[in-house]
Amino acid sequence: MADRTRFMQRRTFLSLAATSLAMGWLPKAGHAAATWPSQPVRFIAPSAAGGSLDILARLFGRGLNERLGQPFVVENRGGAGGNIGYDLVAKSPPDGHTIMIASDPLALNTSIYEKLTYDPLRDFAPIIMIATLSQVLAINPKLPVKNLAEFVELARARPHTLNIGSSGNGAPGHLAVALFNQSGVPLVHVPYRGAGPALIDAISGQIDGVIVTLPAAIGMIKQSQLRALAVTSSRRPRFMPELPSMNETMPQVVVDSWQALFAPAGTPGDIIQRLNSECATLLHSPPITAAFETQGFEAGGGSPETLGAFLREEIARWGPITKAAGIRA
Numbered sequence: 001m002a003d004r005t006r007f008m009q010r011r012t013f014l015s016l017a018a019t020s021l022a023m024g025w026l027p028k029a030g031h032a033a034a035t036w037p038s039q040p041v042r043f044i045a046p047s048a049a050g051g052s053l054d055i056l057a058r059l060f061g062r063g064l065n066e067r068l069g070q071p072f073v074v075e076n077r078g079g080a081g082g083n084i085g086y087d088l089v090a091k092s093p094p095d096g097h098t099i100m101i102a103s104d105p106l107a108l109n110t111s112i113y114e115k116l117t118y119d120p121l122r123d124f125a126p127i128i129m130i131a132t133l134s135q136v137l138a139i140n141p142k143l144p145v146k147n148l149a150e151f152v153e154l155a156r157a158r159p160h161t162l163n164i165g166s167s168g169n170g171a172p173g174h175l176a177v178a179l180f181n182q183s184g185v186p187l188v189h190v191p192y193r194g195a196g197p198a199l200i201d202a203i204s205g206q207i208d209g210v211i212v213t214l215p216a217a218i219g220m221i222k223q224s225q226l227r228a229l230a231v232t233s234s235r236r237p238r239f240m241p242e243l244p245s246m247n248e249t250m251p252q253v254v255v256d257s258w259q260a261l262f263a264p265a266g267t268p269g270d271i272i273q274r275l276n277s278e279c280a281t282l283l284h285s286p287p288i289t290a291a292f293e294t295q296g297f298e299a300g301g302g303s304p305e306t307l308g309a310f311l312r313e314e315i316a317r318w319g320p321i322t323k324a325a326g327i328r329a
Contacts, residue, residue: 032268036096037070044100046085048078050196051167052213056130057101059291063282078193081105081170090118094266103259105170107314111322112170113329126307127261128276129300134231135172135257138217139209140202141227148230152185159186163207165198166191169329172255173211176232178325179253215295239296260307272304
């Protein structure tokens, strides 16, 4: 009797499915991308305005608007190391009308926060790597140091008095400060809701300096509002080769940064592929390449699958490092 009941249920399901297909109720291959976007797209930047995530979101938002005919509306949702923005996207409908730009904290937060309301691997669909970039240690010019060696000497002479801002708990700048402390250079970490507010306070002298992305700070550095001492990346930035890498004198302090696009998990694959293709084209367009050259971004690229594998590797790599450095939100 039970077997017959299961058989009838299966036959009923198959009959309904066939009817649904005939009437167009179930999605057809390629249909989602053909009708998308049908309304403005929310483009979540999990940071305050003025930082590199915000810069890239607005740059690519304009480009995608021109190419796809719908506004890509940037929303800044900073705070909690990006978790406010990540949580919003994780809970958004997976219809292609919400995307986000994410960075290192998406991988770092799993090891520095006790509880997260999202899973970075389960709840997001990778789209494309947008850029790699350097974090820069930039100080208020009134601080009496001219280079990294003098900064280290001052920090050791005045332990736990130099206040260094970052774009938030779990941000690459936070990790760099922790690595300084681990290396015997005692700094005080001051988290902000994004690079923009941290830069404003560094310029005004409310804090002594920042470790934020080079693109966020490069304008203030060129205008002598801030003095750049070194970058945390494993090599000197192509755009400012005169700026040393910290690992030239402090091998323990290396933080390479990245920024990439994601959508809510379950977003149709053809929409993900369309976004990947459009962004790959934009990466080679004159407006984007010119902006990258001016602001200090290195162009990314690659497939959604490549980005997904990269995120898994980043999570596995940083877990032991953050634990050893004692970084907790």
